Amino acid sequence: MLELIRRDGLARICRLHTRRGELETPCLLPVVNPRLITVRPRELYDIFGFQALITNSYIIRNDPLTREAALRDGLHQLLDFPGVVMTDSGTFQSHMYGEVEVQNREIVEFQRDIGSDIGTVLDIFTEPEWGRERTAESIEVTLARTVEAEGLKGDMMLAGVVQGSVYPDLREDCARRLADMKVDVHPVGGVVPLMEHYRFADLVEVIVASKKGLRPDRPVHLFGAGHPMLFALAVLLGCDMFDSASYAKFARDDRFMFLEGTFRLQDMKALECQCPACAGHDLEEIRGMTHSRRTELIARHNLWVSKMELERVKRAILEGDLWELVERRCRSHPALLDALRSLGKHQEFLERFEPLSREHALFYTGPETLNRPAFLRYQRRSRERYQHPSTEVGITFEEPEKPYSRTLRGAMGSILEISDAHFHVISPFGPVPIELDEIYPISQSLFPKLVDQQTRERIDRLMEDLAHNHGYRMGAIWEGEGTLEILRMLSKGRGCFDIDMARVGAVADYQFGKGAAEALLEGNVTLVKSKNVDRIRNVLVDGEHVASLRAEDGFFTLHPAGARRLLGGLAAPRSRVVVDDDSVEFNRKGRNVFCSFVLDADPELRPQDEVMVVDGNDVLVAIGRAQLTREEMLCFRKGVAVKVREGA
Numbered sequence: 238m239l240e241l242i243r244r245d246g247l248a249r250i251c252r253l254h255t256r257r258g259e260l261e262t263p264c265l266l267p268v269v270n271p272r273l274i275t276v277r278p279r280e281l282y283d284i285f286g287f288q289a290l291i292t293n294s295y296i297i298r299n300d301p302l303t304r305e306a307a308l309r310d311g312l313h314q315l316l317d318f319p320g321v322v323m324t325d326s327g328t329f330q331s332h333m334y335g336e337v338e339v340q341n342r343e344i345v346e347f348q349r350d351i352g353s354d355i356g357t358v359l360d361i362f363t364e365p366e367w368g369r370e371r372t373a374e375s376i377e378v379t380l381a382r383t384v385e386a387e388g389l390k391g392d393m394m395l396a397g398v399v400q401g402s403v404y405p406d407l408r409e410d411c412a413r414r415l416a417d418m419k420v421d422v423h424p425v426g427g428v429v430p431l432m433e434h435y436r437f438a439d440l441v442e443v444i445v446a447s448k449k450g451l452r453p454d455r456p457v458h459l460f461g462a463g464h465p466m467l468f469a470l471a472v473l474l475g476c477d478m479f480d481s482a483s484y485a486k487f488a489r490d491d492r493f494m495f496l497e498g499t500f501r502l503q504d505m506k507a508l509e510c511q512c513p514a515c516a517g518h519d520l521e522e523i524r525g526m527t528h529s530r531r532t533e534l535i536a537r538h539n540l541w542v543s544k545m546e547l548e549r550v551k552r553a554i555l556e557g558d559l560w561e562l563v564e565r566r567c568r569s570h571p572a573l574l575d576a577l578r579s580l581g582k583h584q585e586f587l588e589r590f591e592p593l594s595r596e597h598a599l600f601y602t603g604p605e606t607l608n609r610p611a612f613l614r615y616q617r618r619s620r621e622r623y624q625h626p627s628t629e630v631g632i633t634f635e636e637p638e639k640p641y642s643r644t645l646r647g648a649m650g651s652i653l654e655i656s657d658a659h660f661h662v663i664s665p666f667g668p669v670p671i672e673l674d675e676i677y678p679i680s681q682s683l684f685p686k687l688v689d690q691q692t693r694e695r696i697d698r699l700m701e702d703l704a705h706n707h708g709y710r711m712g713a714i715w716e717g718e719g720t721l722e723i724l725r726m727l728s729k730g731r732g733c734f735d736i737d738m739a740r741v742g743a744v745a746d747y748q749f750g751k752g753a754a755e756a757l758l759e760g761n762v763t764l765v766k767s768k769n770v771d772r773i774r775n776v777l778v779d780g781e782h783v784a785s786l787r788a789e790d791g792f793f794t795l796h797p798a799g800a801r802r803l804l805g806g807l808a809a810p811r812s813r814v815v816v817d818d819d820s821v822e823f824n825r826k827g828r829n830v831f832c833s834f835v836l837d838a839d840p841e842l843r844p845q846d847e848v849m850v851v852d853g854n855d856v857l858v859a860i861g862r863a864q865l866t867r868e869e870m871l872c873f874r875k876g877v878a879v880k881v882r883e884g885a
């Protein structure tokens with residue numbers, strides 16, 4: 238059973254509950270060949286801290302002595318490994334090196350009988366160059382074998398492999414059908430040739446298609462992915478597990494893995510690595526070692542680099558800068574840059590998991606950043622959920638220092654003295670109504686001062702758009718004194734645009750959808766501002782505290798009075814999570830909502846959204862922040878669905 242602990246988009250830190258204890262993901266399972274041990278499993282566990290490894294049941298079964306020992310003592314004793322042991326079925330070996338001599342039934346039973354914690358179906362490896370028909374037929378065989386394995390697995394967890402070559406629709410369909418089976422882990426298979434040939438953009442298509450069909454409460458394992466240069470990207474797309482035989486295979490050919498790629502010992506001019514394996518050694522010394530000592534050293538290096546990168550990726554999930562990390566990593570090889578660029582095709586899908594905001598500011602690292610789902614989110618919401626006030630004049634500013642409203646205060650004041658105006662800033666996200674200038678990611682983003690061509694073109698296009706479709710009687714681009722002069726001549730007189738009042742309304746609609754501002758703010762509105770920074774803190778309506786505006790991301794935190802207003806004004810299921818009666822009393826006391834008690838939720842919820850927890854009669858129970866999307870809440874059986882802030 239999988240429990241989601243923290244997430245950023247599709248990327249997640251989870252706990253996989255197994256009979257051997259908990260396995261934290263994302264994780265790497267080193268491949269151990271029991272007949273050719275490079276680094277002992279004990280060391281992998283004790284020194285490196287790998288909680289799981291993967292070995293090949295096919296190799297064990299084909300060697301009479303090992304087979305005997307495995308059946309007699311069990312796999313964990315055979316390998317001397319106390320952690321989780323996953324086994325593969327031999328698909329890859331038989332595919333690469335010759336005929337299958339084993340049947341699905343036999344190899345699944347064998348894995349079960351030697352005490353594998355996670356056993357794998359004997360799937361058919363679908364090669365990238367295969368035609369559709371052959372691929373589709375093979376998928377049918379793999380699925381039939383998975384059905385057979387369901388009945389044989391006993392209490393072993395079962396890995397059901399997604400195949401489908403490079404056909405996204407076949408992948409997705411295969412994944413969807415596997416999602417309906419009693420399977421515990423989903424490897425994405427058939428991808429080794431894509432990785433070997435640096436076809437990373439194709440790999441993105443394969444992973445995305447598989448993720449679309451799979452269910453969120455099962456871990457996704459990228460089969461045969463062991464190069465650390467790929468981890469950040471694969472985790473961003475929702476992969477939880479990796480396995481690596483490469484650490485040892487590469488080491489045997491004197492190849493070092495780095496985040497920038499793989500380098501041959503003979504070509505390297507320096508070794509600046511400070512991993513525990515390399516520390517204290519120089520290249521000359523390593524070159525002078527015996528082949529087996531050298532292999533061990535390089536294998537350990539490869540494992541440390543992989544391990545450290547996964548730790549780095551986890552940290553990025555916790556701190557909210559995984560996109561930045563991925564964009565940096567994907568600049569280490571042009572083929573990875575292709576993969577990064579191809580993410581742009583999947584904005585729509587990725588946006589469904591995009592959090593409301595992040596702790597880390599959005600850093601622009603290059604034109605690919607413009608394809609992040611945060612941009613799509615802003616464009617869509619500002620178009621669909623925002624309506625500018627019907628002033629006579631609309632003034633557009635080029636992007637000033639942030640926060641815009643502070644920098645432009647003087648200019649806006651002068652304009653309002655002579656005309657009934659409203660204001661926009663042109664940012665790389667799109668036109669920003671001045672009252673939305675503090676929401677994530679508008680205020681919480683950093684762009685270089687020297688604007689590149691793609692961003693420039695984008696900004697010009699957006700300016701053009703706004704110039705033609707602004708909806709004011711008169712639109713102008715701010716050019717200082719000259720603009721004031723024109724306004725003095727043409728406009729009808731002073732304005733009364735109140736940015737604070739506009740802000741609370743615009744943020745409410747942007748955050749909760751159209752109609753939210755009306756529901757939340759109907760009545761006599763008072764704004765409480767912090768003295769020293771002149772920022773809105775609390776919103777009171779008819780004397781009741783309905784919401785607070787967060788300084789970090791510019792969005793609202795609801796209070797019970799505000800939540801009741803929203804419940805009245807927004808039709809179900811909007812902004813709601815409906816919980817089972819058994820949960821109601823707990824949540825009223827301020828305890829979190831667990832997935833197993835969620836009956837339904839707003840399909841438009843995004844992670845970190847402010848939500849109202851209600852009972853079956855739509856009565857308010859608590860307020861908190863959603864951790865998951867609706868589908869995830871309904872799928873997961875363990876873990877927190879809503880972090881409750883306050884019971885009602």
Ligand code: GUN
Pocket residue numbers: 325326327328329357358360361362363398425426427428429460461
């Ligand atoms: N190892 C690497 N790729 C695969 C695959 O597609 N299936 C199985 N079973 N093992 C693999």
Ligand code: ZN
Pocket residue numbers: 510511512513514515516538539541
């Ligand atoms: Zn090293």
